[in-house]
Amino acid sequence: MMERSLQWLLLLLLFAVGVLQSRAQPDSKGTYYINCGIPPKTRYVDNTTNISYDADDGFTDSGSNHNISASYMDSGHGRTYNVRAFPDGVRNCYTLRSLVAGSKYLIRATFMYGNYDGLSKLAVFDLHIGVNFWTTVNITDPSHQVTKEAIVVVPDEFVQVCLINTGAGTPFISGLDLRPLENRLYPQVNATQGLVQLARLNFGPTNGTIRFPSDPYDRMWDTWIDANDTRWNEISTRDLVQKEDNDPFDPPMAVMQTAIRPRNAADNIQMYWEPELETNGQTRGFIAIFYFSELESVPNNASRQFYINLNGVLWLPNFFEPRYLKADAVYATQTMEKNRWYNISIDATANSTLPPLINGGEVFFVISTANIGTNSEDASAMITIKTEYQVKNNWMGDPCIPKAYVWDRLTCTYSISDRARVTRSNLSAAGLSGDISSSFGNLKAIQYLDLSNNNLTGSIPDVLSQLSSMRVLDLTGNQLIGSIPSGLLKRVQDGSLDLRYGNNPNFCTNGNSCQPAKRKSKLAIYIAVPIVLVVVIVSVTTLLICMLRPKKQGSMEKSLNPQNETTRYVSTSGGYWDNSSLQLENRWFTYKELEKITNNFKQVLGRGGFGYVYHGILEDGTQVAVKLRSESSNQGAKEFLVEAQILTRIHHKNLVSMIGYCKDGVYMALVYEYMSKGTLQEHIAGENNNGGYLTWRERLKIALESAQGLEYLHKGCNPPVIYRDVKATNILLNTRLEAKIADFGLSKAFNNDTHVSTNALVGTLGYMDLEYHATMQPTTKSDVYSFGVVLLELVTGKRAILHNPNPVSIIKWVQQRLIQGNIEDVVDTHMHSDYDVNSVWKVTNIALQCIVQASTQRPTMTDMVMQIQECIELEDGHRAIRNAYNGFNTSDSTDPNSSYSTYVTDQSDVVDHHNAAFETEHILRTAPTLGTGPAAR
Ligand SMILES: *[C@@H]1O[C@H](CO)[C@@H](O)[C@H](O)[C@H]1NC(C)=O
Ligand SMILES: *[C@@H]1O[C@H](CO)[C@@H](O)[C@H](O)[C@H]1NC(C)=O
Ligand SMILES: *[C@@H]1O[C@H](CO)[C@@H](O)[C@H](O)[C@H]1NC(C)=O
Ligand SMILES: *[C@@H]1O[C@H](CO)[C@@H](O)[C@H](O)[C@H]1NC(C)=O
Ligand SMILES: *[C@@H]1O[C@H](CO)[C@@H](O)[C@H](O)[C@H]1NC(C)=O
Numbered sequence: 001m002m003e004r005s006l007q008w009l010l011l012l013l014l015f016a017v018g019v020l021q022s023r024a025q026p027d028s029k030g031t032y033y034i035n036c037g038i039p040p041k042t043r044y045v046d047n048t049t050n051i052s053y054d055a056d057d058g059f060t061d062s063g064s065n066h067n068i069s070a071s072y073m074d075s076g077h078g079r080t081y082n083v084r085a086f087p088d089g090v091r092n093c094y095t096l097r098s099l100v101a102g103s104k105y106l107i108r109a110t111f112m113y114g115n116y117d118g119l120s121k122l123a124v125f126d127l128h129i130g131v132n133f134w135t136t137v138n139i140t141d142p143s144h145q146v147t148k149e150a151i152v153v154v155p156d157e158f159v160q161v162c163l164i165n166t167g168a169g170t171p172f173i174s175g176l177d178l179r180p181l182e183n184r185l186y187p188q189v190n191a192t193q194g195l196v197q198l199a200r201l202n203f204g205p206t207n208g209t210i211r212f213p214s215d216p217y218d219r220m221w222d223t224w225i226d227a228n229d230t231r232w233n234e235i236s237t238r239d240l241v242q243k244e245d246n247d248p249f250d251p252p253m254a255v256m257q258t259a260i261r262p263r264n265a266a267d268n269i270q271m272y273w274e275p276e277l278e279t280n281g282q283t284r285g286f287i288a289i290f291y292f293s294e295l296e297s298v299p300n301n302a303s304r305q306f307y308i309n310l311n312g313v314l315w316l317p318n319f320f321e322p323r324y325l326k327a328d329a330v331y332a333t334q335t336m337e338k339n340r341w342y343n344i345s346i347d348a349t350a351n352s353t354l355p356p357l358i359n360g361g362e363v364f365f366v367i368s369t370a371n372i373g374t375n376s377e378d379a380s381a382m383i384t385i386k387t388e389y390q391v392k393n394n395w396m397g398d399p400c401i402p403k404a405y406v407w408d409r410l411t412c413t414y415s416i417s418d419r420a421r422v423t424r425s426n427l428s429a430a431g432l433s434g435d436i437s438s439s440f441g442n443l444k445a446i447q448y449l450d451l452s453n454n455n456l457t458g459s460i461p462d463v464l465s466q467l468s469s470m471r472v473l474d475l476t477g478n479q480l481i482g483s484i485p486s487g488l489l490k491r492v493q494d495g496s497l498d499l500r501y502g503n504n505p506n507f508c509t510n511g512n513s514c515q516p517a518k519r520k521s522k523l524a525i526y527i528a529v530p531i532v533l534v535v536v537i538v539s540v541t542t543l544l545i546c547m548l549r550p551k552k553q554g555s556m557e558k559s560l561n562p563q564n565e566t567t568r569y570v571s572t573s574g575g576y577w578d579n580s581s582l583q584l585e586n587r588w589f590t591y592k593e594l595e596k597i598t599n600n601f602k603q604v605l606g607r608g609g610f611g612y613v614y615h616g617i618l619e620d621g622t623q624v625a626v627k628l629r630s631e632s633s634n635q636g637a638k639e640f641l642v643e644a645q646i647l648t649r650i651h652h653k654n655l656v657s658m659i660g661y662c663k664d665g666v667y668m669a670l671v672y673e674y675m676s677k678g679t680l681q682e683h684i685a686g687e688n689n690n691g692g693y694l695t696w697r698e699r700l701k702i703a704l705e706s707a708q709g710l711e712y713l714h715k716g717c718n719p720p721v722i723y724r725d726v727k728a729t730n731i732l733l734n735t736r737l738e739a740k741i742a743d744f745g746l747s748k749a750f751n752n753d754t755h756v757s758t759n760a761l762v763g764t765l766g767y768m769d770l771e772y773h774a775t776m777q778p779t780t781k782s783d784v785y786s787f788g789v790v791l792l793e794l795v796t797g798k799r800a801i802l803h804n805p806n807p808v809s810i811i812k813w814v815q816q817r818l819i820q821g822n823i824e825d826v827v828d829t830h831m832h833s834d835y836d837v838n839s840v841w842k843v844t845n846i847a848l849q850c851i852v853q854a855s856t857q858r859p860t861m862t863d864m865v866m867q868i869q870e871c872i873e874l875e876d877g878h879r880a881i882r883n884a885y886n887g888f889n890t891s892d893s894t895d896p897n898s899s900y901s902t903y904v905t906d907q908s909d910v911v912d913h914h915n916a917a918f919e920t921e922h923i924l925r926t927a928p929t930l931g932t933g934p935a936a937r
Contacts, residue, residue, distance in 0.1 A: 030098060030099045030100065030103075030105070030178070030179075030180045031178065031179050031180065032054070032059075032096050032176070032177060032178040032179075033051050033052060033053045033054065033175075033177050034053070034054055034055075034056045034059060034094070034175060034176040034177070035053040035054065035055065035056070035078070035079060035082065035174075035175055036056045036082065036083060036084040036173045036174055036175055036176060037056065037065040037066055037067075037082030037083045037084040037085075037173075037174070038053075038055045038056075038065070038082045039055060039065070040055050040057035041055055041057060042054075042055040043055065044078075046078065049211065049212050049213065049218075050213065051212065051218075053078075053079075053175075056084055056094065056176070059094040059095055059096060059176075060084070060092065060093060060094045060095070061386075061387065061390065061392075062086060062088065062089060062092045062392070062396065063084045063085055063086040063087075063088075063092055063172075064084065064085060064087070065082060065083075065084055066082065066083050066084075066085055066116040066117060066172075067081060067082055067116065068080065068081055068082070068083065068112065068113075068114025068115065068116045069114055069115040069116065069118060071115070072112075072113075072114035072115060072142060072143050073114075075112070075114070075143035075144075075145075076112055076114055076143075076145075079110060079174055079175045080110065080112035080114065080145055080174045080175070081114075082116075082174070083111075083112070083113075083114070083116045083172040083173060083174050084172060084173055085116065085117065085170050085171070085172040086163055086165070086170065086171045086172065087170045089165070089394060089396060090164060090165050090394070090405065091128075091162050091163070091164055091165075091394070091396045091397045091405050092162065092163050092165075092171065092396050093160040093161060093162040093163070093396050093397040094160065094161045094162075094173075094176055095158055095159075095160050095383055096158060096159050096160075096161070096176075096178050097157065097158040098157065098158075099154050099156070099157050099158060099159060099178075099180075100154075100157070100180070101154065101155060101156050101157050101376065102153060102154070102155065102191070103153065103154060103180060103181075103183060104151060104152070104153055104154075104180070104181040104182070104183050104185065104186065104189055105151070105152060105153075105154050105159065105178055105179065105180055105181060106149065106150070106151050106177075106178070106179045106180075106181050106217060106218070106219065107129060107134075107149065107150050107151075107152065107159070107161060107176075107177070107178050108147060108148065108149040108150075108175075108176070108177040108178075108220075109127060109137075109147070109148050109149075109161065109173055109175065109176050109177075110145055110146065110147045110148075110173075110174045110175040110176075111137055111139060111145070111146040111147075111148075111172065111173055111174050112142075112143070112144070112145045112146070112174050113139045113141075113142040113172070114142055114143065115142050116172065117170070120142070121169055121170075122139045122140060122141075122142065122169065123137075123139050123168060123169025123170055123171065123172070124136060124137065124138045124139065124166065124168040124169060125137055125163055125164060125165055125166055125168065125169065125170075125171040126163075126164040126166055127148060127161065127162070127163060127164070128160075128161070128162040128164055128397070129150060129152055129159065129160075129161060129162075129194070129369070130154075130155070130156075130159055130160055130162075130369075130371075130373050130398065131371045131372070131373045131397075131398045131401040131402060132152075132194070132367065132368060132369045132370070132371045133367065133368075134148065134150055134161075134194075134196065134367060135148050135150070135196050135367075136166075137171075139169075145174070147220070148196070148197075149196070149197040149200075149219075149220075150194050150195065150196045150197070150367070151181060151185075151186050151189050151194060151195045151197075151364075152189065152194035152195075152367075152369050153189060153190060153191045153194070153369065155191065155369075155372065155373070155376070156373070156376040156379065156380070157376065157380065158379075158380060158383070159178070160383075160397050160398065161176060162396070162397045177218070179217060179218055181217055182250075184246055184248060185217070185248060185249060185250060186248065186249065187248050187333070188287050188332075188333065188334070188364075188366075191369065192368060192369055192370040193366055193367070193368060193369060193370075194366070194367045194368075194369045195287060195364035195365070195366060195367070196364055196365050196366075196367055197362070197363075197364055198273060198286070198363040198364060198365055199222070199273070199361070199362065199363045200219060200220060200221050200222060200360075200361075200362045200363075201221065201222055201223075201224040201360060201361045201362070202221035202222065202223055202224065202254070202255045202258065202359075202360050203224050203258065203259055203260040203358050203359055203360060203361070204234045204235065204236055204257075204258025204259050204260055204359065205234045205236055205258055206223045206254070206258060208223065209221060209222055209223065210252055210254050210255060214252050214253070214254045215252040215254075215255075216250075216252075217250070219252075221252065221254075221255050221360065224260075230263065231262060231263055231264070231267065232260045232261070232262065232263065233260065233261050233262070233263050234258065234259075234260055235258070235259050235260070235261060235295050235296060235357065236257055236258040236259070236295065237257050237295045237325070238257070239257075239325055240253065240325065241253060241256035241257055241293045241295075241325050241326065241327050242325060242326055242327065243256070243326070243327035244327075247327065247329075248329075249289060249291075249329055249331070249362075251291045251327060251329070251359075251360055255291065255359060255360040256291060256293045256327045256359050256360065257295070258295075258359065259292075259293070259295055259357045259358060259359040260357065260358060261354075261355045261356065261357040261358075262355045262356070264355070265348070265353075265354065265355045266348075266355075267355060268306075268345050268346055268347040268348065268355075268356060269345070269346040269356050269357075269358055270343065270344065270345045270346075271343075271344045271361070272341055272342055272343040272344065273286075273341070273342050273363060274340070274341045274342075275338075275339070275340075275341075275342070275365070283338050283339075283340075284338075284365040284366065285335035285336065285338060285365065285366040286332075286335065286336045286342060286363060286364065286365050286366065287331070287332050287334075287335060287336065287363070287364045287365075287366060288331065288332055288336065288342070288344070288361065288362070288363045288364075289329055289330075289331035289332070289361065289362045289363075290308070290329065290330045290331070290344075290358060290360070290361045291327065291328070291329050291358070291359045291360035291361065292320065292322040292328050292329070292330065292357065292358060292359055293322055293323070293324075293325060293326060293327050293328065293359050294322040294323055294324040294325065294326075294357075295324075295325070295357070295359075296354075297324060298324070298354065301353075302353040302354055303321065303351060303352050303353055303354065304321060304322060304348075304352055304353075304354035304355075304356070304357065305319045305320070305321045305348065305349040305351060305352040306319060306320055306321075306346050306347055306348050306349060306352060306356035307319050307320070307346070307347050307349060308320060308330060308344065308345075308346050309343075309344070309345040309346075309347060310336075310339075310342065310343070310344060311339060311341070311342065311343050312343070312345070315344070316330055319349045319352075322357065335366050342363075346358060371401065371402075372401075372419050373398040373400075373401050373419065373420070374398050374399050374400040374401055374412065374419060374420045374421070374422065375418070375419040375420065375421050375422075375445070376419070377442050377443075377444060378399065378400075378420075378421055378422045378442070378443055378444070378445065379398055379399055379400075380439075380442070381422075381439040381440070381442035381443050382395075382399040382407065382410070382422060382439075382443070383399075384437065384439040385437050385439050385440065386407075388434070388437050388439070389430075389431075389432045389433070389434070389437070391430065391432075393407075393408050394407060394408050395407045395408070399412065399420075399422055400412035400414070400420035400421075400422065401420055409425060409426050409427055409430065410422055410424070410425050411423055411424035411425070411448075413445070421445035422443050422445060422446055423445055423446060423447050423448070423469075424446070424447060424448040424449075425443070425446060425448070425449050425450065426448070426450045427449075427450060427451050427454065428450045428451070428452045428453050428454075428474070429452070429453040429454065430454060431454065431455070432451065432454035432455065432456055433454065433455040433456065433457070434456070434457060434458075435456070435457060435458035435461075436451065436456055436458065436460060436461055436464075436475075436480075438461050438463050440461075440463075440464060440467075441461060441463030441464055441466060441467065443467065444466075444467065444468075444469070445469050446467055446469060446470055447469050447470060447471050447472070448470070448471060448472045449464075449467075449470060449472070449473050449474070450472070450474040451473075451474060451475055451478070452474045452475065452476040452477050452478070452500070453476065453477040453478075454477070454478055455478065455479060456475070456478040456479065456480060457478070457479045457480065457481070458480065458481065458482075459480065459481055459482030459483075459485075460475065460480060460482065460484065460485055460488065460501075461485070462485035462486070462487045462488065464485075464487075464488060465485060465486075465487025465488040465490070465491055466487070468496075470491075470497060471496070471497065471498060472497075472498045472500070473488070473497060473498070473499050473500070474500045475499070475500065475501040475504065476500050476501060476502045476503050476504070477502075477503045477504070478503075478504050479504065479505070479506065480501065480504040480506070480507045481504075481506045481507060481508075482507070482508070483507070483508045484499065484501070493711070493715065493716070493862070493865075494652070494712055494715065494716030495652045495653055495654070495708065495712055495716070496716075587659060587660030587661075587671070588660060588661065588662070589660050589661065589662040589664075589669065589671060590662065590664050591662060591664040591665065591667040591669075592664075593662075594616070594626055594628070594662055594667075594669055594671075597616035597617060597618060597624065597626065597671075598614040598615065598616040598626050599616075599617075601614045601626075601628070602614070602615075603615040605625055611627070611628050611629050611630030612627075612628060612630070613625050613626065613627045613628075614626045614627075614628060615674065616671070616674075618659075622659075622673065622674075623673065623674030623676070624659055624671050624672060624673055624674055625671070625672045625673070625674050625675065626669055626670075626671050626672075627669060627670045627671075627672070628667070628668075628669045629667070629668040629669065644658065644661050644670055650712070650713070650716075650717060650721070652708070652709055652712040652716065653705075653708075653738070653740070654705045654706065654708045654709030654712065654738075654739060654740050654741060655709045655712065655713070655740055655741050656672055656675070656732060656740045656741060656742040656743075657672070657673075658670055658671065658672055659671045659672060659673055672742075675732040675733065675734050675740065675742070676734060676735045677732075677733035677734060677735060677737060678732065678733065679728065679729045679730075679731065679732055679733070680702060680706075680728040680729070680731035680732070680733060680739065680790070680793075681727075681728035681729040681731075681799075683733065684728055684793055684794065684797055684798075684799075684828075685797075685799070686797075686830065693797070693828070693830035693831065694737075694794075695831065695834065695835075696831050696834065696835035696836075696839070696840065696875060697835075697872075697875055697876075697879075698737055699794040699795075700839070700843070700868065700871055700872045700875055701737070701739075701872070702731065702733070702737070702739040702794065703790075703791055703794055703843070703868050703871075704865065704868045704869060704872060705738060705739035705740070706726075706731050706739045706741060706787070706790065707787065707861055707864045707865045707868055708865055709739070709740060709741040710723060710726065710741065710783055710787060710861045710864075711860075711861035711862055711864070711865050713741075713783075714780040714783070714860070714861050714862075715860075715861070715862060720780055721744075722778045722779065722780055722782065722783055723741065723744070723783050724778050724782065724783065725743065725764055725767075725786070726741075726767060726783050726786035726787050726789075726790060727764045727766075727767045727786060727789070727790065727800065728790055728793050728799075728800070730742050730743045731790065764786075764800075765800075765801065766789065766799070766800030766801040766809060766810070767785075767786035767789045767790075767800055768782075768785075768786070769781070769782035769785035769786065769855070771785075771853060771854070771855045772785070772855075779855055780860070780861065781855035781856075781858045781860075782855070783861070784850045784855075784858045784859065784860065784861060784864065785850055785851050785855070785858065787850055787861070787864065788811075788846075788847040788848070788849070788850025788851040788858075789810060789811065789847075789850075789851065791843055791844075791846065791847035791850065792810045792811065792814050792844070792847045793810060794843070795814075795826060795827060795828065795840060795843055795844050795847065796810065796813070796814065796826050796827065796828055797828030797829075797830055797831075798810050798813065798828075811851055813826075814826050814844065814847075814848075815848075818844070823837060823840055823841055823844065826844065827840055835875065835878075836874050836875045836877070836878030836879075838874045838878070839871045839872075839874035839875040839878065842867070842870065842871045842874060843868070843871050846859065846864065846867045846868070846871075850864070
C-alpha cells in the first residue's frame with residue numbers, strides 16, 4: 001500500500017532558456033581538497049580536474065603521515081598513496097574554516113588502507129561531522145578505496161570532521177574534500193538533517209566517473225551499466241537537456257544525456273538496496289532521487305510511460321512520461337517508509353509502446369545533525385588557542401560536546417535553551433608559551449581563567465577586560481611585561497575581577513611608574529580581597545555593572561532632624577546583616593513569610609528611624625536581618641524604596657547586599673543576611689567582641705574595606721552614588737570581621753560629576769561635611785569627609801562627637817592634640833602601642849586630608865584606597881621588621897595630596913546652626929606641625 005505520509009513531487013520543468021555551464025575552477029572560498037598524509041605545505045594541481053590539492057598539516061595537528069606500502073601502489077592513485085593515521089586519542093579531527101554558517105556543504109572523505117603500517121590490519125572506525133555521527137568506515141580490502149560523502153548544513157563558520165576510534169583499529173584517512181552547495185539544492189537537507197550518500201549512479205555510456213568539471217558541485221556519479229550485460233540498450237544524445245534554473249538537484253548535463261532502457265520492450269528496470277542497521281540497532285531512513293529525460297524522439301503513435309514501484313507498490317501515484325530533452329526528477333521529499341529492503345521496479349504501462357528508461361539516480365540515508373556543538377565563538381576561540389599553543393592531549397573536536405569528550409582543563413555549562421559554553425579553563429602549568437592569545441578575549445562566558453605557571457610573555461591584552469563574566473584571571477608565574485591594562489584595572493577596582501599576577505618578575509604593578517615590582521605584596525593584598533566577592537557574590541549575579549538611573553528630583557530627599565539622626569540604627573545586640581551568602585537573587589517575601597522567618601519578630605537586632613531590625617532564619621538555615629518599616633512611619637517609605645532600588649543594582653563585597661524584600665500591603669521590609677559582629681561603632685567602643693578591642697591591623701583592614709565599598713559607589717556606579725551617611729554605625733562586620741557598608745536609605749545617585757541640588761540636608765551629626773552644609777550640595781567629597789571622621793575614630797577609639805564634658809568634634813580634639821606633635825596622645829590606648837607609628841601617622845594624616853574644608857582639596861575614595869593600602873604595607877612591614885629585617889624601605893608614592901600643607905585652611909566660617917555641637921566640629925584653623933612626628937614617607 002501507499003504510505004500516505006510520503007509526498008511525491010513530479011518535476012515538470014518548464015522550458016528553460018540558457019544552459020548551465022560548468023565553471024572552469026571550483027569556488028575557492030569554502031572549498032577544500034586535502035590530500036592527507038603528504039608532506040606538510042605541499043600543494044599540487046590535478047591535471048584532469050584542474051583541482052588543487054593541499055597537504056593536511058594546516059587542518060589537523062595530531063596523527064602521523066604514512067605512505068601506503070609499495071605493493072598497493074598499483075591500486076592507488078595520487079590521492080591514496082598517502083594516509084594520515086591517528087593511533088592516539090579517541091577523537092581526532094580536521095578543522096575546515098572560512099565557511100558560511102548555516103550553509104549547505106558537500107563533505108567527502110576517502111580511505112585506502114594499502115597496508116600503510118605494514119601490519120595488515122583492517123580497521124573499522126566512525127566519522128563525525130562536528131558533534132554528529134556521520135557514518136562508519138569499514139575497511140574490508142586494503143586495495144579498495146572507500147569514499148564517504150555527506151551533504152549537511154554547517155552551523156558555524158567552521159566544520160570539524162572527526163575520526164573516532166571505536167576500538168576496532170587505528171583510524172586513518174587518505175583525502176578530505178569540502179565544497180559549498182547552493183542552499184536551494186537538496187531540499188531534504190536542513191539544519192537538523194543531513195544526507196549520506198549510498199549510491200549516485202549515472203546510467204548509460206560514459207568514460208568513467210562523472211565529476212568536476214562536468215558536475216560543477218563535484219558530485220561523483222558512478223557508472224552503473226555492465227558492458228557485458230545484454231539486457232540493456234544504452235542511449236545517449238549530444239543535444240542539450242534542459243533544466244529549470246532552480247532545479248533542486250542540478251543533475252549534470254553529462255548524466256542527463258545518457259540513459260539505459262531494457263532491450264526487451266516487455267522488461268522492466270529493477271534496482272534494490274538493503275539497509276544496514278545503524279550502530280544503535282535501528283534501521284536507517286532513506287531518500288531516493290531518480291532522474292529521467294527522454295533522449296529519443298518518440299513518434300506520435302508511440303509513447304513511453306511507466307510506473308515506478310517500491311516493493312511492488314506504486315511509489316509515484318501516477319504513471320510518468322519523460323519529456324524530450326527536459327530534465328525531470330522523481331524523488332522522496334521526506335524520509336521513505338522504513339523497510340527491510342527497497343526494491344525499485346520501473347514498469348511500462350499497458351498503453352506504453354516503448355520500454356522504460358532511466359538516466360540517473362541517487363540514494364542517501366538520512367542522518368540527524370540535531371546535536372549542536374559548543375557556542376560557535378567559544379569553540380572557534382578554543383580551537384585557535386589550541387592551535388596557537390599547540391596544546392595536545394585530548395583537545396580535539398568540539399570543546400564541550402559530547403560530554404564524554406570534553407577537553408581536559410575545560411569546564412562547560414550546558415543548557416537546554418543555549419549552546420554549551422566554556423565557563424572555566426584551568427591552563428595552569430600547561431606549558432603555554434608566547435603571548436596571551438587574543439582569542440581568550442572571545443570566550444565571552446568564561447568565569448575563571450587560570451593561565452598561571454606557564455611561560456607566557458608580552459603584555460596583558462586589554463580585550464580580556466571585555467570578558468564581563470570573568471571573575472578570576474590568574475596570570476601568576478609567567479614572564480609578562482607591561483602593566484595592567486586600564487580596562488582590567490577598572491574591573492579590579494570595582495571588585496568585579498580577581499586578578500592575580502604575582503611572580504611575573506618584569507611586570508609592573510604600579511600603573512604609570514613602570515619599574516620592576518619589588519614589593520609584590522603591594523597590590524596583591526588589594527587585589528586578593530575581591531576574590532571572595534568574585535567567587536561568592538558575583539558569580540550568582542548576572543548584573544554586576546552598577547547601573548543607577550538618576551532619580552527624579554525629590555524622590556529621595558527627606559528633611560531630617562539631625563538630633564534624630566544620631567539615634568538611627570542603634571544596635572542592641574549581635575549585629576545586623578551580612579552578604580556573604582550566595583543567595584543573591586532578590587527574593588520577594590510576603591509578610592507571612594517574614595513572620596515565619598523571624599519567629600513572629602521575636603528577636604530585635606536594632607532599631608532605626610524606619611523601624612526595627614529583626615533576626616530571622618531562612619528555610620535553608622541562612623541567618624538574615626529583616627528591616628521592617630514600622631506602620632506608623634510614613635517618613636521612611638521613600639528611603640526604603642531608595643535603599644531597595646540601590647541594593648538590587650549594586651553588588652560589592654564591601655556593601656551590604658539584599659537577599660530580598662517585602663511589599664505586602666502596608667508592610668515594607670528589606671531582608672539582608674545576618675551580620676554577626678555588629679557595627680564598627682560597637683567595636684570601637686569595646687562593646688562587642690566580648691569586650692575586646694580591635695587591633696590596629698584589624699582597623700586598617702576595616703578602613704580599607706569600607707573605603708573600597710565607598711569607592712565602588714563613587715567610581716563603579718554610573719551615575720555615581722553618594723552615600724551621604726558614612727559613619728561608624730553604618731559599617732557592619734561579619735564573623736570574619738569583614739566590613740560592609742549598610743543602610744542606603746539616604747544615598748543619592750547623581751547625574752553629572754559635580755553637584756546635585758537637594759532641598760534638605762541629610763547626614764549624621766559629627767560626620768557632616770562643612771561645605772555640603774554650606775552649599776546644600778552633596779558630592780562624593782562629602783562622603784570622603786565623613787570617611788575621614790571614621791578614620792579618626794579608628795585611630796582614637798573615640799566617637800565622632802566627644803563629651804569632654806562639652807560636646808566637641810573628634811576633628812577638633814585630634815587637631816588640638818596634634819599641635820603638640822605627639823601622635824601617642826591621640827591613639828587609642830586599647831591598642832597597647834602594638835602598631836607601626838608611621839602607619840598610624842599616615843592614617844591620621846590622610847584622615848585630616850579628608851576633612852579639609854575645600855572639597856576640591858580632599859582626596860577621592862580611589863586615592864583613599866591606595867593610601868590605606870600603603871598604610872597596611874607600612875604596618876605589615878613593621879611586623880616583618882620585628883621579625884626579621886632592618887632597613888625597611890617605605891612607599892615610593894609621590895602623591896602630592898599627601899603633603900601636610902594641603903589641609904591647612906584658614907577658613908573660619910561657622911555655619912549657623914541650631915545645634916551647638918555642630919559648630920564645634922568643623923572649624924579647622926590650625927595645621928598640625930610636622931616637626932615631631934615621624935616622617936610618613
Ligand atoms: C613516502 O615516500 C616518499 C618517496 O616516495 C618519501 O620521500 C617519503 O619520505 C615517504 N614518507 C613517509 C612518511 O614515509
Ligand atoms: C565490516 O564489513 C564486514 C564485511 O562486510 C562485516 O563482516 C563486518 O561485520 C563489518 N564490521 C562492522 C563493524 O560493521
Ligand atoms: C526484492 O528484491 C530481492 C532481490 O531481488 C528479492 O529477493 C525480494 O523478494 C524482493 N522483494 C520484494 C518485496 O519484491
Ligand atoms: C490507455 O489509452 C487509452 C486510449 O488512449 C486510454 O483510454 C486509457 O486511459 C489509457 N490507459 C492508461 C492507464 O493510461
Ligand atoms: C588547575 O590546574 C592545576 C594543575 O593542573 C592544579 O594544580 C590546580 O588545582 C587546578 N586548579 C583548579 C581550581 O582546579
